Amino acid sequence: MIGRSMRIVAHIDMDAFFAAVEERDTPRFGGLPLAVGADPEGGKGRGVVSTANYKAREYGIHSAMPISTAWRLSEAARRQGKPPVLFLSVDMKKYAEVSQRVMAIIRGFAPVVEEAGIDEAYADLSFAGSYEKTEAVCRDIKQAIRDRERLTASVGIGPNKLIAKIASNEKKPDGLTVVREQEAEAFLEPLPVRKIPGIGPKTEAELAKQGVRLVRDLKRFSREELQEWFGKRGAEFYEMIRGQDDTPIQENYEPKSIGEEETFDQDTLDAIFIGDRLKDLCQEVMQRLSAEGFRQFRTVVVKARFADFETHTRTHTLPQPADSVAALELETWKLLLPFLDRRENPKRKPIRLIGVRVEKLQ
DNA sequence: TCTGGGGTCCTAGGACCC
DNA sequence: TCTGGGGTCCTAGGACCC
Numbered sequence: 043m044i045g046r047s048m049r050i051v052a053h054i055d056m057d058a059f060f061a062a063v064e065e066r067d068t069p070r071f072g073g074l075p076l077a078v079g080a081d082p083e084g085g086k087g088r089g090v091v092s093t094a095n096y097k098a099r100e101y102g103i104h105s106a107m108p109i110s111t112a113w114r115l116s117e118a119a120r121r122q123g124k125p126p127v128l129f130l131s132v133d134m135k136k137y138a139e140v141s142q143r144v145m146a147i148i149r150g151f152a153p154v155v156e157e158a159g160i161d162e163a164y165a166d167l168s169f170a171g172s173y174e175k176t177e178a179v180c181r182d183i184k185q186a187i188r189d190r191e192r193l194t195a196s197v198g199i200g201p202n203k204l205i206a207k208i209a210s211n212e213k214k215p216d217g218l219t220v221v222r223e224q225e226a227e228a229f230l231e232p233l234p235v236r237k238i239p240g241i242g243p244k245t246e247a248e249l250a251k252q253g254v255r256l257v258r259d260l261k262r263f264s265r266e267e268l269q270e271w272f273g274k275r276g277a278e279f280y281e282m283i284r285g286q287d288d289t290p291i292q293e294n295y296e297p298k299s300i301g302e303e304e305t306f307d308q309d310t311l312d313a314i315f316i317g318d319r320l321k322d323l324c325q326e327v328m329q330r331l332s333a334e335g336f337r338q339f340r341t342v343v344v345k346a347r348f349a350d351f352e353t354h355t356r357t358h359t360l361p362q363p364a365d366s367v368a369a370l371e372l373e374t375w376k377l378l379l380p381f382l383d384r385r386e387n388p389k390r391k392p393i394r395l396i397g398v399r400v401e402k403l404q
Numbered sequence: 405t406c407t408g409g410g411g412t413c414c415t416a417g418g419a420c421c422c
Numbered sequence: 423t424c425t426g427g428g429g430t431c432c433t434a435g436g437a438c439c440c
Contacts, residue, residue: 089408111405133405159440242438274414303409351407357433
């Protein structure tokens with residue numbers, strides 16, 4: 043247990059990343075509530091909040107909230123004499139650049155780093171040899187990010203990725219939480235089941251029906267019962283709620299699919315307009331395909347979301363791989379066309395979103 | 405309140421093959 | 423008339439994550 047086989051993992055999670063970058067780059071934003079995301083268009087905008095800074099969170103604004111709701115909350119605050127929220131658009135290119143610099147900083151401290159998103163990473167710090175030394179390394183990482191990027195991160199340290207991930211979320215922002223192997227089970231027990239990665243809103247509701255709210259409650263069920271209930275995921279829950287996780291830290295892996303989608307400003311069935319947008323999406327997908335080092339694809343997926351939010355996909359796998367925009371356009375159009383007429387859309391519902399994705403990349 | 409855009413993984417049925 | 427077992431591929435949908 044103690045000794046050469048002990049694994050120590052850190053999860054480094056940037057605090058309110060997009061908003062923090064914008065605050066850093068524009069000093070006059072300092073102290074004001076910020077929401078990075080879709081254009082609110084005076085309360086009529088579609089789309090959602092990507093990231094709210096901590097001041098905006100005091101207004102009840104959070105990630106994935108409809109931007110129109112955020113707008114309403116901002117207006118309500120304004121009427122009470124509080125500063126209105128500043129709505130900023132997403133500058134993904136900038137955040138990707140900052141992310142790469144932060145990842146480089148982390149790589150300067152750890153031999154194996156997994157980028158788990160634009161704003162978070164796992165680092166294998168087993169080499170430090172003890173939790174005390176790991177904590178010191180993580181304080182150095184946080185300080186380096188602060189010094190070189192003027193940003194803060196919250197860090198969790200644990201015996202595996204699962205515990206590290208949940209721990210990093212415990213103290214935010216600018217936190218550091220250490221959970222040793224022998225503390226892991228007790229650490230998890232009082233937490234809501236929703237904190238377990240893989241338990242989302244649907245599973246949370248399903249569990250609540252049986253009176254299960256906390257990790258502790260879920261422990262009443264045997265592995266067999268959980269498997270019966272949730273299939274393969276049930277067995278994983280059984281392990282996770284006991285702090286067990288042996289998934290490796292993966293340096294970098296190839297994407298399995300590349301896709302683009304677009305929500306229209308207005309729902310439509312206009313074939314000319316939709317064909318135009320489809321063409322653009324195909325061009326962007328092919329551009330990204332080659333940028334990622336791939337030459338060909340074999341499977342094409344199109345997605346259509348109707349005005350009532352019902353969403354359908356259609357897939358076609360080609361007998362031979364294809365490599366041209368023209369081929370992609372042809373395939374996607376063949377798949378999408380039935381959604382525009384009565385074949386797949388008997389009520390002629392307007393479409394709010396279309397998407398194009400390619401798989402089986404070569 | 406009205407729901408983005410980028411992904412991954414799992415399930416389940418049917419086709420097909422041995 | 424009743425009818426295998428296993429494996430793989432394809433397709434559609436859904437839950438989940440950031």
